[in-house]
Amino acid sequence: MPLKIYIDFELSPELLERLKEGASEHELIFPKKPASVLSLGALEPSFYEADVVFGQPISSEVEKAESLKWIHVSSSGITRYDTPEFRASMKKRGTFVSNSAHVYDEACADHALSFMLAQSRKLPQALVCNTPNGSVEWNRLRQGSVPLKGQKAIIVGFGAIGRQLNKLLAPFEMEITAYRRTPRGNEGIPIVSEATLPSALSQADHVINILPDSAATQNFFNAERFKQFKPGAVFYNIGRGTTVDQASLIDALDVNQVSEAWLDVTVPEPLDESHPLWKHPRCFITPHTAGGFNNETRACVEHFLENLKRFTAGDTLDNRVI
């Protein structure tokens, strides 16, 4: 049976064709005005008659659109929909919600490894240094480079990105563990529990935070947690800014409890240029670009079409979150 699919997502002519072709059995609705969270205001009437939405519709309007059976969110983050009330409301109605997390997994893992290697090879310092071979600064750069090989890393928040990062790190022969709230037993690396996390942190040279944003992860990395670190550990955040108490991170950097911080996410984004983390000589920040890549919109469309097949076949949706 054809579905009414409301496309709340700006597309190039080429990708529009691909979407139309991939969903040719269905009725696609393209609003003149996007229904996304970014543009508030009354939505077009067709929204309230749709079976499926692909995009980032406003959660309050989703609750009013009683015909909706499935919402495929075109981003990885679902903070806007991640409230007990919204979850309960969708569950009661039997409306599925999926996100586009898998689209960004590999680019996020690449970004995490680029941070780890740039740190190990001291790229930020080396790329601005043109002192002669043999000079004091040159020796400092060379001898400040600590190979990843043989070092200990802990991945905090072990989902698809963590698994991919673990795969990329395999040739480096690091000792890798992960923290996961609900271990599945199929992680392929040692998983530490809440109880053993402090001990694992005290041994890790690299702490890679990939926690999602949720009530349970707010300020997960706080003053107490940073005190559990091995002195001089390197901290990375490619999860969400809200999982870090930034004031405590600054304190930890200042006393060298954390030797370097590499952050792709902060609160707010971006940080002001006067923010102590932005100015800190041992804090390196990219502006939430970790998931991005040249073909991300195409990959989003393909991911949606794959899930559309699953939805119509009654199969389990990929990245279903509600």
Added chain:
Amino acid sequence: MPLKIYIDFELSPELLERLKEGASEHELIFPKKPASVLSLGALEPSFYEADVVFGQPISSEVEKAESLKWIHVSSSGITRYDTPEFRASMKKRGTFVSNSAHVYDEACADHALSFMLAQSRKLPQALVCNTPNGSVEWNRLRQGSVPLKGQKAIIVGFGAIGRQLNKLLAPFEMEITAYRRTPRGNEGIPIVSEATLPSALSQADHVINILPDSAATQNFFNAERFKQFKPGAVFYNIGRGTTVDQASLIDALDVNQVSEAWLDVTVPEPLDESHPLWKHPRCFITPHTAGGFNNETRACVEHFLENLKRFTAGDTLDNRVI
């Protein structure tokens, strides 16, 4: 039989102890004044009675030291010893020459991958950008990130560093080929010949130059070679600066035949701040730090001691170059 080993290498007290312990069967000679190429002038008489030298002795003095049976060079580069005359002279005398290449292989491969990932993730641009999510510059950064996965790379000069880099790249599922003057048949990846190199270059998204310095590699990457590149390819050099005609590289960058150049080596080192490559917005340079790492001196000593065992046992030396 104990050997007289001339140590032309500055060591910390700890590493000195390690060397003495590891070479306890032999007589170690520590000159008051180093015999290295860095300090010209008359050497101490003991140099001319030594069986073995560990360091970077002046080649002209080596030729006079007729008792020398083996020289272990404490660097990876052997340009100073790599002349037909010196080679012939050592061969005639039966003096072995080995270098410390393997000490630096892994750090060089790490450095090459750090370049490739920093390029892929646009780190130099992203680390100085604090524009908001969704802004034009932010979108440019995200969509300018081209994943390594599925792209083609060619490693030009395929020795131990190339092999290690190939190992690190395995999880990225790139299509990797290599150019090697004398293929051994055990490379584990497709090897292209001089004849097929232009065709291979025309398809490569990433050209990684790890050629050593020799008469045959001078300006290997010249105007003609850069014209063989796939337009917009990324060029990396972690071999030797002399293998690149820098004026032609600048031209290739200017017309975007090479979209980015990532260089750890140049001629001269360092480049002057006014040099067009140093100032070029798409050229990224580290000051010959690729082989360096925190434990390199220790690793050098261990590598020498391992080779000393081989030498006394009559086994093949590691990294023997003459």
